Amino acid sequence: MRSIRSKVLISILLITVITATAITGIFYVKSAATIEENYISSNQQQNRQIIESLDQTTQEVYQVLVEASCDAVIKAKIKEYTAEKKDKTLIEIVSLLQNYNQRDTAISSFHLIIPDEQVLVTSEAYPKFKKVIERRSIEALIKETKDQAGPLLLNNLISGRRPHLAFAEPINDNGIVGYLCANIEERYLYYNYVSEMQNDTIKEVMLLDQNNEVITAGDDRQEEALARTVKVMKEKFKASDASLQDVRIDEETIYFYSRAPFSGCALYISVDREMVLGDLAKLRLYYLGILMIFLIIAGILASYLARLIYKPVQNLTRTVKRVSEGELSTRAQITSQDEMGDLAMEFNQMLNQIEILIKQLIEKEQLKKDAELEALQYQVTPHFMYNTLNSIKYAALIKGEKELADLIENFVELLQASISKKGAFLTVSEEVHILQNYVRLQEFRSNTAIKVIYEIEPAASNCLLPRLILQPIVENAILHGIDIKKGDSLILISAVVSGEKLEIEIKDNGRGMSEEQIRTLLNSQAKKTKGFTAVGIPNVRDRLALYYGEKSRLRYVSSDQGTTVMIYLPATYDEKE
Amino acid sequence: MSRRITSGILILALLLVLCGCKSTQAEAAPPELIIGVVAKSNATEYWMSVRSGMEAAAKRNGCRILFFAPDAEESAEAQEKLASALIRRRVDVLAVSPIDAGNEPAYLKEARKLGIPVISYDSAFESGEIAYIGIDNHLAGYQMAANLAKRLEYQGEIGIVSGELNQMCHRERVEGVKEYIETVPEMKITYIESGYSGAKMSGEKLAQLRREHPEVKGLVVTSAVTALGIIESFEAVGLSIVTIDVQEDVLYALKNKHIVGLVAQSGYDIGYETINYARDLKAGREKEKNIIIEAEFLTAENVEDYLEKHTQ
Numbered sequence: 001m002r003s004i005r006s007k008v009l010i011s012i013l014l015i016t017v018i019t020a021t022a023i024t025g026i027f028y029v030k031s032a033a034t035i036e037e038n039y040i041s042s043n044q045q046q047n048r049q050i051i052e053s054l055d056q057t058t059q060e061v062y063q064v065l066v067e068a069s070c071d072a073v074i075k076a077k078i079k080e081y082t083a084e085k086k087d088k089t090l091i092e093i094v095s096l097l098q099n100y101n102q103r104d105t106a107i108s109s110f111h112l113i114i115p116d117e118q119v120l121v122t123s124e125a126y127p128k129f130k131k132v133i134e135r136r137s138i139e140a141l142i143k144e145t146k147d148q149a150g151p152l153l154l155n156n157l158i159s160g161r162r163p164h165l166a167f168a169e170p171i172n173d174n175g176i177v178g179y180l181c182a183n184i185e186e187r188y189l190y191y192n193y194v195s196e197m198q199n200d201t202i203k204e205v206m207l208l209d210q211n212n213e214v215i216t217a218g219d220d221r222q223e224e225a226l227a228r229t230v231k232v233m234k235e236k237f238k239a240s241d242a243s244l245q246d247v248r249i250d251e252e253t254i255y256f257y258s259r260a261p262f263s264g265c266a267l268y269i270s271v272d273r274e275m276v277l278g279d280l281a282k283l284r285l286y287y288l289g290i291l292m293i294f295l296i297i298a299g300i301l302a303s304y305l306a307r308l309i310y311k312p313v314q315n316l317t318r319t320v321k322r323v324s325e326g327e328l329s330t331r332a333q334i335t336s337q338d339e340m341g342d343l344a345m346e347f348n349q350m351l352n353q354i355e356i357l358i359k360q361l362i363e364k365e366q367l368k369k370d371a372e373l374e375a376l377q378y379q380v381t382p383h384f385m386y387n388t389l390n391s392i393k394y395a396a397l398i399k400g401e402k403e404l405a406d407l408i409e410n411f412v413e414l415l416q417a418s419i420s421k422k423g424a425f426l427t428v429s430e431e432v433h434i435l436q437n438y439v440r441l442q443e444f445r446s447n448t449a450i451k452v453i454y455e456i457e458p459a460a461s462n463c464l465l466p467r468l469i470l471q472p473i474v475e476n477a478i479l480h481g482i483d484i485k486k487g488d489s490l491i492l493i494s495a496v497v498s499g500e501k502l503e504i505e506i507k508d509n510g511r512g513m514s515e516e517q518i519r520t521l522l523n524s525q526a527k528k529t530k531g532f533t534a535v536g537i538p539n540v541r542d543r544l545a546l547y548y549g550e551k552s553r554l555r556y557v558s559s560d561q562g563t564t565v566m567i568y569l570p571a572t573y574d575e576k577e
Numbered sequence: 578m579s580r581r582i583t584s585g586i587l588i589l590a591l592l593l594v595l596c597g598c599k600s601t602q603a604e605a606a607p608p609e610l611i612i613g614v615v616a617k618s619n620a621t622e623y624w625m626s627v628r629s630g631m632e633a634a635a636k637r638n639g640c641r642i643l644f645f646a647p648d649a650e651e652s653a654e655a656q657e658k659l660a661s662a663l664i665r666r667r668v669d670v671l672a673v674s675p676i677d678a679g680n681e682p683a684y685l686k687e688a689r690k691l692g693i694p695v696i697s698y699d700s701a702f703e704s705g706e707i708a709y710i711g712i713d714n715h716l717a718g719y720q721m722a723a724n725l726a727k728r729l730e731y732q733g734e735i736g737i738v739s740g741e742l743n744q745m746c747h748r749e750r751v752e753g754v755k756e757y758i759e760t761v762p763e764m765k766i767t768y769i770e771s772g773y774s775g776a777k778m779s780g781e782k783l784a785q786l787r788r789e790h791p792e793v794k795g796l797v798v799t800s801a802v803t804a805l806g807i808i809e810s811f812e813a814v815g816l817s818i819v820t821i822d823v824q825e826d827v828l829y830a831l832k833n834k835h836i837v838g839l840v841a842q843s844g845y846d847i848g849y850e851t852i853n854y855a856r857d858l859k860a861g862r863e864k865e866k867n868i869i870i871e872a873e874f875l876t877a878e879n880v881e882d883y884l885e886k887h888t889q
Contacts, residue, residue: 059645062662067648070655149665169658244609244641261611262643262666 005310012302017295024291032280039276040254043269044245047258051267054193054207055260057106058151058184062167062262064107065182068100069169078114078177090121090129097123108164108185111157112171113138114178120157130158141168141179150210150264154181165189165215165265190216193267201275203253204229210264212237233257233268249273312340316347328355368546371539386412407444410437418468424547428495428502429461431470435493438471439478448484452491460495463502463571466543472536473506473565481510481563502571509562518556544569609641612855613663613671615656616646617700617744621802622824623844627674627699630848638856643668651741651772653677660684664693670855674699678745694858698851699844700746701867708864710851712872714746717840718753718797720874721819724838725795728817732763735795736786738778738803739771747771750799750821767793777806784812795819801827801839808835821872831880841873841883 068074074096081089097110101123110123115138121129137157144152145168153163164183171178189207194216197205207215212234217226236248237257248255254276256269312335319332328351332344393408417426417434426434432454439452452474474491482489492507513521524538537554544552544567553568614631618624628644635642643663647655653676660673661684671693675682678700685707688695701709725735737754740747751769758764767790770778786793794817798804801822807813808830819838820827831839850868857864875883 059643063645063659066655066658066662067652069658070647070652149662149667172654261609261641264666 003310004313005306008309009302009306012305013299016298016302020291020294020298024287028280028284028287031283032277035280036254036273036276039271040247040256043256043271044247044258047256047267047269048245050193050197051258051260051265054189054265054267055262057104057192058167058260058263058265060104061106061151061182061184062169064100064103065110065167065169065180068097068110068182069171069180071096071100074112074180075171075173075177078112078171079173081114081119082117082177085117087129090119093121094123094128097121106184106188107182108188109183111166111181111183112178113141113157113181115142116177122158127158133157138179141181145179148210150262151184152211153209153213153215154183156183165209186216197267197269201271201278202269203272203275204268204270206230206233206268208233208266208268210266212266215265229270232270237266237268312336312338312344316340316344319344319347323351328358364546367542371543371546385415389415407441410440413437414441424467425464426467427461428456428463428465428504431465431467432456432461432493432495434468435470435474438474439491442475442478446484450478450482450484450491451489452493455492455494457494457496459497460502460504460571462573463495463497464573465502465504465567465569466547469540469543469567470504470506472540473567476537477506477508477510477563477565481508481512483510497571500571502569504567504569505564506567507562507564511562512560513556513558513563518558522554522556609639610670610856610859611668612640612642612852613660613666613668614642614644614851615660615663615671615673616644617650617656617674617676618648619644619646620648622826623801623822623842626824626844627848630843630845630850631852632848633845634849634852634856638852640852640856642852647676650676650744653743657682657684661687664688664691667691668693669859671695672698672851672855675702675745676741677743678703678748679743694855696851696854696858699847700744703745708854708858708866708868710854710868711746711847711870712840712842713869714749715753715756717821717842717872718750718755718799719757720753720840721750721797721821721838722754722757724874724876725797725817725819726757726761726764728837729764729795731761733795734765734767734790734793735797736767736790736793737769737797737799738773738807739769739799740773740803742771747799750797754797773798773800773803778803780810780812783807783810787812804836805830828875828880828884831875831877832884834877837876839875839880841875843870843872846870 074093077089077093077096080086081093093112097112101107101110112121113119113133114121115135117131118133118135118138119129119131120133137155141154141157144154151165151167154166154168155163164186166181166183168179168181170176171180194205194207204217206217206229209215212230214226214230217229233255236255237246244259244261246257248257252273254271254273256271257266259266315335316332319330322330331348331351334341334344334348389408389412393405393412396402396405396408414434414437417430417437435452436454439450443450470493474493477491478484482491488509490509492505494507495502495504497503521537522541541554544554548569551570553566555566555568557564557566612631612635614628616624616627619628624646631642631644634640643666645659645663647659656673656676660671660682663671664684664687671684671688673695675697681702681704685695696708696710698710700711700714701707722735729735735758737751739751742748742751751771755766758766768786770782770786794815796804796807796816796818798807798818798820801820801824804818804820805826807816808818818836819840820836821840821842823839823841823843827836827839830836847870850870854864854868873879873883
């Protein structure tokens with residue numbers, strides 16, 4: 001993780017993996033929910049159709065039953081039997097019931113109970129009737145059917161077989177004279193409404209009566225298993241629930257419950273959720289495959305992108321490293337127009353600037369060295385020269401040539417000042433002393449008195465200035481400015497401290513200089529010349545610039561009345577400043 | 578740091594919103610309004626159109642109807658049993674077209690006890706306490722008589738062939754006819770033959786009536802099915818017949834001038850309005866007690882327009 005490239009690569013891959021996984025996960029969850037919702041919706045619709053079809057059948061059965069229970073002929077025959085007790089009458093009733101039985105295929109049989117006579121007449125082929133039905137059985141039937149609408153599970157009073165679904169309707173003829181039941185066989189209901197529901201997806205299916213009692217469960221499962229199913233069903237759905245359609249879902253199973261509005265019969269189905277989402281297992285693999293393909297593509301793309309992003313960074317890094325190793329001429333390659341491109345460009349510009357600065361620094365150092373070397377040239381065998389000159393001075397004194405001895409002393413002092421190693425700076429008073437020696441030597445050389453006036457302010461006399469900075473100017477004034485043959489030639493040297501500045505002025509009343517001469521003098525290159533005055537004005541200019549930079553200034557003002565040279569530099573008293 | 582936390586929370590919230598859209602529990606369907614309907618019959622075109630109107634309104638309103646009717650319009654006992662069964666079934670509203678309007682059937686008491694609202698349609702209860710949705714049958718009788726009188730130039734004798742007079746609709750129609758005829762001095766009602774509720778009169782009976790009352794030139798028939806039976810008979814020649822109920826064959830009989838006038842009682846409209854009324858009643862929206870549906874009077878002159886309007 002130390003490389004930016006690996007960071008970028010891992011970041012892209014991480015984002016891709018998280019995004020792709022999240023999208024795939026969400027799609028999977030949503031798909032599962034949609035499949036389940038669609039399954040529930042479709043199943044509810046199917047259940048509703050089945051239960052409505054069943055309800056239509058029960059309505060038709062009930063309609064036939066009501067008509068039969070209102071049949072005047074049947075009522076008359078009941079009355080006749082009650083009066084005469086003839087089997088023939090019962091046979092006639094059987095015939096009438098069979099006619100009604102044929103009206104609807106859902107009706108397996110009619111049972112007419114004449115409670116007062118304890119007789120049961122059927123529409124079946126055998127037995128056509130049964131006498132001496134237990135009174136308690138009849139009473140149980142009356143009790144069960146009273147106040148209850150819709151079909152109920154009633155015990156078969158003839159065969160004693162398991163309960164079947166039946167409607168019961170009283171026959172009124174100035175009071176209840178009988179009860180007529182329209183029976184629907186469990187097998188009829190199973191084959192018409194339940195069997196088609198059974199498939200691999202559906203775990204349990206049951207047809208229930210209005211009290212949630214099982215009419216048919218569709219198979220011959222063990223009673224224990226059926227009891228468990230019924231228990232679960234009763235926990236999930238209450239018979240009194242007003243809703244005609246209901247669905248419950250738990251972790252493993254979806255439970256459907258559809259109730260018929262008229263008969264109150266209900267269809268109960270339980271479905272394994274895993275089976276419903278069976279198709280989703282395939283989809284899951286598909287999603288996983290898609291995810292993997294996308295991740296591989298993302299990996300390749302991420303690698304390419306990381307390289308693309310990293311390339312300029314790598315290029316810049318290498319350039320910086322080479323620069324740090326000293327290859328200042330190296331430049332970063334600009335490969336893009338983005339921020340990295342800008343960075344490389346700025347870096348290159350910075351290198352260019354550094355190169356210029358270094359070049360300037362080298363040039364300055366060279367100049368400084370040249371000046372110092374030039375000064376050193378005067379230190380040739382200084383002791384030998386001092387000793388020799390001192391010997392000459394003492395020889396002159398012995399011979400009584402005091403003036404000559406003084407001149408030699410002046411020259412020695414001037415020579416010492418020029419080649420001394422004691423430091424690059426002198427005080428203004430020291431510099432003036434050198435000037436005085438120099439002027440005396442010039443007077444001796446020319447055999448003429450040179451009038452020089454020194455106006456040094458006490459504050460200025462201790463200020464430091466580069467050694468021999470005034471001598472070349474005074475020399476210039478003596479040699480090229482004033483006419484020493486004339487008696488009125490004058491050189492005025494003044495030094496004042498103004499604020500933080502030392503202002504030195506060397507003024508002569510000589511022939512003056514033209515603008516062109518001043519320009520040439522100030523702009524000419526410092527060069528080595530023979531003689532004591534070889535330092536020259538350009539050297540003065542360069543040394544001022546070297547030591548003080550912009551803080552110093554050398555200015556020439558000239559006219560036919562003379563030349564004034566003004567030097568401005570910071571007023572310092574300590575060499576370290 | 579806080580920006581990172583905010584971003585993290587936002588992403589988490591987004592994921593939760595996306596994942597949270599899944600419902601883990603299917604919602605139970607809201608209970609439907611179940612309206613029990615008991616008609617007088619389901620055998621004629623009129624009653625079929627009543628049922629069609631009810632089915633259409635039920636579909637539109639999201640209701641469910643349980644429609645029952647005895648085989649014949651005379652079977653009051655069967656009708657009461659069917660109505661009782663629906664009350665025991667705890668329907669939300671019961672709509673009945675009572676065969677026997679005079680007696681208060683047991684199911685009305687039971688309905689009151691259970692708080693189930695009962696309304697009548699097509700034909701009212703005599704007590705007038707039960708809301709009624711249908712045409713003004715008295716006015717219909719009046720209109721039929723007026724039209725027939727005009728045909729007969731306000732003179733002569735007419736007969737009435739009506740359904741069971743214990744049914745309010747037939748009784749009111751007959752009373753409407755009587756009321757009008759009393760206003761025409763030169764006309765009289767020679768006979769009232771009742772008991773033909775949605776049933777055809779036999780040719781023999783008609784021949785007998787023609788023989789016994791040759792001066793009768795016009796008939797008011799209070800049921801279209803009965804009127805259609807009469808005009809099929811040769812014995813009907815020379816009789817001006819007016820009747821009631823919209824059904825296709827009667828409209829064509831009017832167009833072909835086999836009958837002279839028809840009160841256009843639309844079974845479809847009655848059925849439709851009945852279900853709307855039941856829905857509003859159950860929803861607690863106040864309604865007028867009776868909803869009287871307009872019934873146009875059709876003759877050969879305007880039947881084309883009516884057909885055009887209702888078959889578009």
